[in-house]
Amino acid sequence: MDIRKEVLAILDEVLSLRGRSNGFDLDTALLGAVPELDSMAVIGLINVIEERFDIVVDDDDIDGSVFMTVGSLVDFVSRKLG
Numbered sequence: 001m002d003i004r005k006e007v008l009a010i011l012d013e014v015l016s017l018r019g020r021s022n023g024f025d026l027d028t029a030l031l032g033a034v035p036e037l038d039s040m041a042v043i044g045l046i047n048v049i050e051e052r053f054d055i056v057v058d059d060d061d062i063d064g065s066v067f068m069t070v071g072s073l074v075d076f077v078s079r080k081l082g
Contacts, residue, residue, distance in 0.1 A: 003053075003081070004074050010052060011070070014044045026071030031064055042067060055080045 004026070012021040015036040030037055037045075045067075046057050057080065066076045 003077055004070075006052060007049075007070065007074050007077060010045065010048050011073075014048050015041055024070050026069065026074065028070045030069060030073065031067040037067065049077060053077060053081060 008021040008024055011017060011024070011030075012019060015021075015034065017034075017036065042062075046062065049055070050057055055077075061076075061080070066072055
């Protein structure tokens with residue numbers, strides 16, 4: 001499974017980016033840079049990530065740094081998958 005591709009697909013789906021995530025790379029800023037990424041969207045992203053990757057994300061696992069860039073989100077998912 002290509003975690004990066006799956007994370008980009010999730011971002012596109014949850015944030016209704018209409019394909020904009022196709023232009024994102026690992027250094028693409030998310031938090032504060034993508035207007036669609038608000039606090040409610042973060043909850044939606046976490047829910048879909050948990051379902052799609054069959055992982056559990058605890059409240060203590062999440063802080064702003066997880067959603068700073070595409071790369072930080074991909075790294076987070078990779079760590080959770082072990």
